[in-house]
Structures are given as structure tokens and as C-alpha cells.
Amino acid sequence: MKKYRSMVLISNGDSSQSKGSEAVIEAIHQALNKYDLASEVYVTNIPDSGSPKAQPLVIIYPEAVAYGPIHAEDVDFLVSEHLYKGRVAESLRVNDPFEIKRIAWLVQRTGTMPAENRVVLEYVGVIDPTSINDFLTHDGGQAFPIVIEMKPQEVIDIIKKSGLRGRGGAGFPVGVKWQAVRDAPGDKKYIVCNADESEPGTFKDRVILEGNPFSMIEAMLIAGYACGADEGYIYIRGEYHDALEKITNAIKAAKEFGVLGQNILKTGFSFDIHVHSGAGAYICGEETALLASIEGKRGEPRSKPPYPTTNGLWGKPTLINNVETLGNIPPIIHNGPEWFRSIGTTSSPGTKVYTILGNVNRTGLMEVPMGITLREVIGIYGKGMKGGAFKFAQTGGSSGSIIPAILQDTPMDFDSYRNVGVALGSGALLICDDSNCIVDCVRVLMKFFKVESCGKCVPCRIGTEQTLQIMTDISEGRGTMEQLEQLDLLRKGMEQLSNCGLGQTAGTPIKNMLEHFRAEVEAHIKLGVCPAGVCAMEG
């Protein structure tokens, strides 16, 4: 293994990229060549870290000095001072003590915000996602050796005992699904990692894949061993170029290291992983559509049952888990199911990764225990509302729910939300203040569903079109009270008759709107005004 004198980490997430981190990376490579240091210094990218004010952030190990914001023109000085002459370039350091605390893992390696509890994201932004050695030195890869000493059934029992529920949105118990695949008849079985994260507003899976791709490989190995599968697919959406590259390289590195392929670590267990890139279709996040897409067909869902656990990829038993779900597996094996149950609520143990967006002072990614409330999310993690008052939040991308302000003290877990008629969804929290109009917001959502409906089954194809038409009428001042009744009927029809999750959940925003914001909708119809002043009403 090649040894380096120093390691340079450069934040290269969206926020840093918009501030020119790509130019900084190029300048660093040039400067290293200029000072003849290229063979001694290792340069790599990490996801965004710390405060946007300090980005692009450059961290140099082993001294663990954080510099930022660094621009391309600062690079020559930085490299010559720190790496060539060996002294800290004080003028470029992140000097605000508060900022340094935000880059929390420089001080302590737990979370970047108070009360955050990082399980899945623990090593994201900490390890070098391109180096399997760095993953291993940070306690990565320790769960698989534990698993390989156990019987497959014991592994499934641990997952069952942990109470882990699927993080893709539906909250199905993971252990039960694993058991179903294990018990399904047949010699050939598949593990599929669903990384077709298409819900607008959700980008947690992308950050996990880009920040710690090796944990995904480890989790799939564990799932393969437990369920009796020897082949896996990662279905990654076509828009995620960087994640695709990171996971492809990680698989290559794992194969070279001998932890992926035939007879892994001489245990007799073989497992191989393929990466499949999507081509831009929202519906492919639905599991049967995803499988059709891997088989090279149009990504159209089919009716269930039979479920993929018995009739999945090429008709074989197949386990499909979301990226975040799989990300929980190695920590559970490593720390035990009791530890996992100590986080979160009784019915939904563990943490949830949320992306917080919209009219709050701070937007971004966070991982918190299940069961905290929307009020806490907005106050603590969002740093409060940006000006206006909190009106509603939209969860889980488009097929989530609209959470009105009166439900902001409901604990956020699968069952508590279900009990009040809303859904936690996939983890996006779009916070909207009183300058947003509910009619306009739902109209945009219905437009999205109309475009993304695959058109195979009638209730969804016609239902999304008709509901969009009515929402457009209401938002343009042509709506009638009869249409409102129709809207509710259409919504129910879609929910009960559609083939797959898209059509079944497309009407949820309408249901929430009619339940909690009826007065505002009726104002559009009866008075011809938009109380929030968003909709351009006729006349």
C-alpha cells in the first residue's frame, strides 16, 4: 500500500461546487505538481461539511487544520505554506470558533448539529469515499465478519429484534421481508438496492452513496448472506452521476480487496454486485417497475401479489431495500439490536435522515431519532422560519402528505403520523410559510404526477389528468363546489383502484388539503380570491 505524507480533503458538494470547488481542486493539483509534491500528498473530495460560509472547505491531515472559504487564487499560497514549508497558513484558516464547532468531527466525531444522532450518516463526510482503506480504518467493514460466523437465520433474527422498518416511505418491517426472501423456494435469489431516489426534495440516498459507498456494499453482502442470494444490483437514478461513479469505483476496490466476488475471504460465500443506471423515470422507484427496468424493459409496475420476495428479478425471489434502510444494517449488526431499539420510538426505532427545505433559515440534511416533532425540526435544525409564519410542511417528496401547522407537535414516526392521517414519506420536509397557497402547491404536485404517471393503468392515467384540470380551474378562478366533490371522488378512486404506489398516493395531498385547508380552497371558489395572493385569478 502506498503511503502518503499528507491528505487533503476538499468539500465538493452542491454548495461548494456552486462556490467554485472544482476550480480549487484543479488548482491544488497544479500547485502540487509545481512544488513536486504530487507523489506525497493524497487529494480527495468529501461531501459538503461545516457551514456554507466556510465553503469550499479544505482540510489538511494529519494536522487536521481546516481552511475556508478557499478560492482558486488562495491555493498556491496554501500549498506552499502548509504542504511545502510545513507551517499553518493562519490567514486562510476557518477562524470563527463557531464555524469550527460546526465542522464537528474536528472536535468530536458525532454529528454536526446538537442532538443530531448520526447512525447511517456517521462516516459520511468523515471518510474518504474513494478509499477502501480509509473505510476500514474508521471501523468500517466490521459487521460482515460478525455475520459470517453466524447462521443466516440468526442474522435475520437480529434484524427482526431491532425493529428496523423500511426507510423508503412505507415503513415495512425489514426483518419480515428478509425472512420472506429466505423462505421463498428457489436456489437463485437477488438483492436489489433501490437508489432510484426520485421524490422531489429528497436527496438523502445520494449523500449516503457519495459519502460512504462501502457501507452499502457491506450491507448488501450481509443481506445476501442472510437471504441466501449470490448476486445484487444497485439501481441508481441516471441523474446521480457522482454517486454512480463513487459506487462503481467502490465495487471495483472491494473486488480487488477480495471482499466481493467468488469465495469471499475464503468463507465459501460468494456475492457479486452490478450497478444499473436509470434513465429518467420517476416511476422506476416503485419496486416492480424498478425490476422491469433492470430487465431492460419499460419501467412499468405490475400488480402485486405476487410480491418480489417470491417473484422478483427474472422471476426469482428478490429482496429490495432502500439505501437508507441498508445503511442501518451494519450499525445494527455491529452494536446489537438493543442499542438500536434505544434510539427513536418503540414502534419505529432508530433514526431518520431528513432533508429540510423551503422557507427556513437553514436548509440541508440531518439525521435525528424517530419521534421528534416538526416544531423541533423547524426551530432547532431549520433555525426558525424565514420571516413568515409556518403554514404547512410537505413530507416525503410528492407522494408524502401535507402536514398542517396544527400537527406540528405530533411525533414524527411511521405510526404516530399514520394515526392522524398523514405519512412520513421518504424524508423530505418542504417547509412552507404563509406566503404559499395550498391550491397552487397541490396543483404543482398534481402536474408532477400527471407527467410521471406511466399510463399503464386507467385510474392513475385519467385520475391525475382530471385532478390537475380541476386544480387548475380552482387556481384560475373557474372552480365550482361540484368540482370539489368530484375531486374527492377521483382521489378515492385513484387510491383504491390504482396498480401501484404512484396512483395510490397521488391523491394524498388532495385529501390533506380538503381536510385541513377547506376554507382556503372555498375562498378560491366562492369569493374568487386567493388568500395568500399567489394564484392569478381571472376577473
Added chain:
Amino acid sequence: MTSKTQPVDPLYNPKLRPIIDKVIEDNINLEGGLMVVLNNLQSKIGFLSAPMQEYVAERLNIPVSKVHGVVSFYSFFTTVPRGKHVIKFCIGTACYVGGINQMIDKAKQILKVEPGQTTSDGLITLEICRCVGACSQAPVVVFDEVNQGHMKPAKFGKLVENILKDEANA
């Protein structure tokens, strides 16, 4: 109409034909390889013409209707060439709330084309795209696969003008 002759289809272009053949041969025995072939051809050739689709169907021994069914299903696949530069507008919920429509209006005003169309000089194509997963940067415009966040109409206008200026100088 200009007197420019219709460009030769990539399938009959001696420079591009070997690329097409290589992509097909690399994946000819892959189970469910159609998506992989189409994805590769889209990124290497830039679009999937009707003759190309027919050729893929023949080589992979599947009906043309099936190939076309897949091509028309996924939004990444295009059957006409794109412009030299592609500007995509993210219309995810966060970007919509963030005001992406102002950028679309600005683009229409500068370039005189609608999303889904290419400027008459073949320089810039405007497209609407799905959530690119950079929602904390909303609104996001994707310039040639590079996400540009926190976009404002004035800033966006300047970026478009820069592309036009660079091309005029080139």
C-alpha cells in the same frame, strides 16, 4: 430554411459506426442489456435516431417496437440531436417554490425558444428536468451537467450571455 444539407445519420457515419458496434458487442450477451446499450449510445452519440433503434433491435434480436417502447418511456433518451450546450431547469417542488419559472421566462426571453427546443443555430437546448437532488440549493439550473444553485434571473441571464459570448469568440 438554410441550404445546409441534412447531416448523415450516425449509423452511416464512418466515424460513429465503430462506436455503435462496440457498445452493442460489449453488451450483446448481457441479460437485460438493452437499457445498458441505449444508455451508452445516448451518452456517446448524443441521441437515438430511428435507424439506430432499428439496428440495435436487429443486433440484439428483439422487436423494434420493444426498443422504441423503451426509448420513448425514459426521459433521458432523445430521438433528435441536442444543441451543443444543454440548459436544464429543475422543476422539483423545492425549485418551483424557489422560483424556477423566473429562470425559464428569462431563458425564453433571451433565446426565443421554449423548453424542449433548440436554438436555430444548434447552440443551446432548453430542457425541463426532474428533481436533481440538490434541493437545498433551490432553484437549480443545470448547465451542461453542472448544477448551479441559488439562481436569480439576473445571474442566470449573465451565465447564458457568457455562453453566447464564448461561442461567438470561439
